[in-house]
Amino acid sequence: MAISLTKGQSISLEKGGKGLTRVFMGLGWDPVKKGGFLGGLLGGGGGGSIDLDASVIVFDAQKKALETVWFRNLKSSDGAIRHGGDNLTGEGDGDDEVIHVDLDRLDSRAAHLVFTVNSFRGQTFNEVDNAFARLVDATNKSELCRYTLAERGKHTGVIMAAISKTGSGWQMKAIGHPGRGSTVNDMAADAVALI
Numbered sequence: 001m002a003i004s005l006t007k008g009q010s011i012s013l014e015k016g017g018k019g020l021t022r023v024f025m026g027l028g029w030d031p032v033k034k035g036g037f038l039g040g041l042l043g044g045g046g047g048g049s050i051d052l053d054a055s056v057i058v059f060d061a062q063k064k065a066l067e068t069v070w071f072r073n074l075k076s077s078d079g080a081i082r083h084g085g086d087n088l089t090g091e092g093d094g095d096d097e098v099i100h101v102d103l104d105r106l107d108s109r110a111a112h113l114v115f116t117v118n119s120f121r122g123q124t125f126n127e128v129d130n131a132f133a134r135l136v137d138a139t140n141k142s143e144l145c146r147y148t149l150a151e152r153g154k155h156t157g158v159i160m161a162a163i164s165k166t167g168s169g170w171q172m173k174a175i176g177h178p179g180r181g182s183t184v185n186d187m188a189a190d191a192v193a194l195i
Contacts (some may be wrong), residue, residue, distance in 0.1 A: 004147040005174035014169040021104050022138035024113050026095030027054040029131040045102050051120045054097035055184035059112040063192050070184045080105035112164045114191040116184050118157040126152045133160040136171055147174035162195050
């Protein structure tokens with residue numbers, strides 16, 4: 001059974017003394033549904049589409065950015081991180097964008113993986129509903145933990161979560177920090193301060 005994380009909470013990803021090898025971060029969201037008669041007349045009945053972009057920034061132990069994987073760079077140079085592709089609407093159930101990580105193949109300098117979500121078209125999180133990040137063990141498809149973002153606001157990005165290497169293995173931290181910018185590059189400075 002998956003653990004539901006609250007903002008700022010961390011959990012160890014080591015299971016029974018055996019570390020994880022392959023995981024994926026699934027990120028999902030929905031457009032806010034504008035209901036009622038007036039909402040339908042004004043074109044808000046379906047809520048429109050929201051183009052959020054999931055990304056990951058890889059940092060070393062000194063918090064220097066090594067690489068970014070996002071919709072303009074779908075694979076890390078070491079091949080350990082793969083972005084599943086860009087979802088332009090947020091429509092449908094489940095994960096809207098997925099980032100696969102092979103922890104054993106990561107560059108040996110990689111110490112932190114920071115996962116962000118940005119609104120490419122500049123729509124704010126007042127227009128986003130049901131945003132979440134979930135970490136899944138890719139070897140057996142079991143969900144390890146989930147962080148649901150409840151806060152709305154005028155921000156256009158969120159630093160959702162981080163996976164960090166510790167002395168006892170990898171751990172995940174739910175962050176949920178709002179930010180500004182239409183791409184992951186706009187979030188890098190905030191990400192450094194939060195790991």
